[in-house]
Every structure is written in structure tokens, then in C-alpha cells.
Amino acid sequence: MKRHLVFLLTILVYTLSFSQLINLKGIRFNGNPPQMVIDVEGVIKPRFNIDYDEASRLLFIELPGTEAGSNFKSQVLNGNYIEKVDVVKYANSTGIFTFLNKNVNFQTSYRTDPVRLVMDFSGKGDEKEYTVVIDAGHGGKDPGAVGFNKYLEKDIVFSVANYLRNELVRDFNVVMTRSTDDFVSLAQRPRTGNKSKGDMFISIHANADQSGNGTGFEAFYFSKKSSPYAERVASFENSFGAKYGEDSSDIAQIMGELAYKKNQEESIKLGENLSSTYARKLDMKNRGVHGANFAVLRGFDGPGVLLELGFISNENDVWKLKQSKYQQLMAEEIADNIRKYFY
Incomplete structure (x- = not known):
């Protein structure tokens, strides 16, 4: 019991x-x-x-x-x-x-x-879903445009490209067409993007004009047809190939017609969104989105944009382009639009 x-x-x-x-x-x-x-x-x-x-x-x-x-x-x-x-x-x-x-x-x-x-x-x-290719324009013996107070395009765009890489690396695989102040041919840049199976190509540049009055941000996508203005900008950027012993006309369009149209639509969408938000965030003029026959975009097998961050020849624009806090802000705005595009 x-x-x-x-x-x-x-x-x-x-x-x-x-x-x-x-x-x-x-x-x-x-x-x-x-x-x-x-x-x-x-x-x-x-x-x-x-x-x-x-x-x-x-x-x-x-x-x-x-x-x-x-x-x-x-x-x-x-x-x-x-x-x-x-x-x-x-x-x-x-x-x-x-x-x-x-x-x-x-x-x-x-x-x-x-x-x-x-x-x-x-x-x-390495399980990240998308790969973004960042192309810092010019480099090495190619200074790009020489602007107000002799600021060099290659230095400014390289700095912004590195800030952009830091912004994207958590969410994307990031490939840089140049990671140092080295000369990279126009043909090699899209080739690097294609080899890495990039999903988006972002080429970063700064604009210039002789008068010093040009100002603002603009985005370009690859197009076989272009306005007279867009054609002048593309000819200027493509001319650096010839200047350093490369014929940019040899860079073939590797996309078929259907892919070309689809990539063009996607590139325009990214460019339009970015132009609007970038100009507002940086308090710069929005010069819009243009189609032109850029060699680096022509050679990439996917959507891509070439961004002119501002006019290096303009005193007001270069005041922002040269400062690290504004370069960081530029990178953040570009990165935000890339995330919105993919996600």
C-alpha cells in the first residue's frame, strides 16, 4: 500500500x-x-x-x-x-x-x-541569384575626360564603382571589369561580363563639354538608332578605343534580334527609374534616358546601361562628383534601383 x-x-x-x-x-x-x-x-x-x-x-x-x-x-x-x-x-x-x-x-x-x-x-x-557587372570607365593610360580644375574622369568613376560594389556585394555576385587603375580595352569589358554570366552591366562614366555649361545626370542604353546628341556622346566614348589602338566597330552585337529588343526594354526601364531618383536625390538636372550605339553595351549579352554621373567639366557638378560623401550617395541610389529591378 x-x-x-x-x-x-x-x-x-x-x-x-x-x-x-x-x-x-x-x-x-x-x-x-x-x-x-x-x-x-x-x-x-x-x-x-x-x-x-x-x-x-x-x-x-x-x-x-x-x-x-x-x-x-x-x-x-x-x-x-x-x-x-x-x-x-x-x-x-x-x-x-x-x-x-x-x-x-x-x-x-x-x-x-x-x-x-x-x-x-x-x-x-556564392549562392546569390544574380550577378551584376560594374564597369568603371577608362583607367590607366586612358584618363577619360579631363574636367574642371583638371579632375580626371577615370578617378571619379573608379571611386563611385567601388562604393557601388560595396553596396551590392551583400545581395549580388559582383564582377568588376577593372579593380585597379589599369587600362582595359573596350572589347575586354563586355567580354568580362559575358564570361561571368552577368545579369546586368553597369558602365559608369562622367560627361564633359567644351563650354562648361552642360550639367546633370543621364542614362544610356544600347540602340542601333540614336538621336544626334546621343550619337555624339557614344562617338566620344567609343573614340577612346581608337585613341589607344582599338577599332570599336569590331565589337560585335552578339544578341539575336529578340534578345536585343528584350534587353533594350529592360535597360530603358532601369534607366528611366534611375534618372528620376538619382536626379532628385543628388539635386541634379535629369537629362533623361537615351539610346545610342555604345561599344561596351553592344558587346554585352544582357540588359545594361551606361551612366553619365554628371558633367566633370561643370564647376557645380564636379563639386559633388569629387566628394566621397556624394560619391557614396550616388552609389547608394544606383544600388537601390538595381535591387528594385531584380527584386
Whole structure:
């Protein structure tokens, strides 16, 4: 009888201990290694369910049979892995809605001493879906346009190209047609893009005119037909090939007619959006979008634009073109439009 009573009491204690809600003490974030940690009071491991929606990048963690403490609060984060965390406290469970940044992997595990549920985050590395080719115009023995106070086009566009690479590298594979102050032929630039199977070609330049009155931003896409103005700009850029021993007319259009039309439509769309937002953000004149027979765009097998960031020959434009804070702003605006194009 006594043994029977002890057994019943043991079962009762065991049942009561597991009928109580598990207390979640709080949620915290680590940077190195990147983690989201859910701390648990006591030694009991909570059960959990996980669901992930790749389209919205929403990671949902449900912890049934738990009671979240006051330290469980929704948070907006400015990190490389987590964008925002929303915590919902239900009667007998806790829901944690975690919005991940793009190209993030995660793994979940229990840790003990103390008990905690840990989400480890990491980047996807080479699994990025799209490749963007950044072409910094001119370079090396080719200075490009020489502008106001003898600022060189090759230096300004190379600096903006590097800022742009830094802006894009988290979300895209990025290929640079030149990574140093070296001369790269017009033919080699699109060849590099095609070899890397690039999805978009961004050629960065700065405009110039003899009067010094020209001002503003403009975008160009590849077209067999062009206006007299666009033809002059393309002839100027293409002439640097001949100047350094290259016949740019030898760069063949490798796209078929259907691909040419499709790439042209996509390039116009990107150029129009970018012209509008860039001019507004940089407080510069919007000179619009033009089609012209640029050699570097003609040789690339995909959508592409050639961007004239401003007039290096204009005193007001070059004041912005030479400053790193404005170069960063230019890169951010170009990157934002590229993200909107793909995503």
C-alpha cells in the first residue's frame, strides 16, 4: 500500500511539473557569431515549431507551452542578418516572427548550461541569384575626360564603382571589369561580363563639354538608332578605343534580334527609374534616358546601361562628383534601383 502511494505521488509531481508553462526569460542578439538567443528559465527544454517563407523572408518560431517574460519585446534591428523581430504572446505559447535580410541561412539548436534556444545565422556566399557587372570607365593610360580644375574622369568613376560594389556585394555576385587603375580595352569589358554570366552591366562614366555649361545626370542604353546628341556622346566614348589602338566597330552585337529588343526594354526601364531618383536625390538636372550605339553595351549579352554621373567639366557638378560623401550617395541610389529591378 505504501509503495503504491509513493508511486502515485511520483506520477502526480511529474505531471504537475510538466503541466506548468515554461518561462522564457528573454531574447537577445549576438554579433560574433551572429545569433538570436532565447533564454529559458530552469532546465526544461521547450518544444518549438519552425516555418520559413522564402518569398517574404519570414522565419516563424512557435514555442507552445511557454510564457514569455517582460524582456520579450519586438525589435527593429540594423544588422546584416535580421531586419526586424515581432513577438506575439498568446495564452499558452509564444510566437516569434523574425524577418531576415536577403541571402541569409539559419540553423536552430538547443544549448545547455544555461538552457537556451539558439538561431545561428550565416550568409549564403556564392549562392546569390544574380550577378551584376560594374564597369568603371577608362583607367590607366586612358584618363577619360579631363574636367574642371583638371579632375580626371577615370578617378571619379573608379571611386563611385567601388562604393557601388560595396553596396551590392551583400545581395549580388559582383564582377568588376577593372579593380585597379589599369587600362582595359573596350572589347575586354563586355567580354568580362559575358564570361561571368552577368545579369546586368553597369558602365559608369562622367560627361564633359567644351563650354562648361552642360550639367546633370543621364542614362544610356544600347540602340542601333540614336538621336544626334546621343550619337555624339557614344562617338566620344567609343573614340577612346581608337585613341589607344582599338577599332570599336569590331565589337560585335552578339544578341539575336529578340534578345536585343528584350534587353533594350529592360535597360530603358532601369534607366528611366534611375534618372528620376538619382536626379532628385543628388539635386541634379535629369537629362533623361537615351539610346545610342555604345561599344561596351553592344558587346554585352544582357540588359545594361551606361551612366553619365554628371558633367566633370561643370564647376557645380564636379563639386559633388569629387566628394566621397556624394560619391557614396550616388552609389547608394544606383544600388537601390538595381535591387528594385531584380527584386
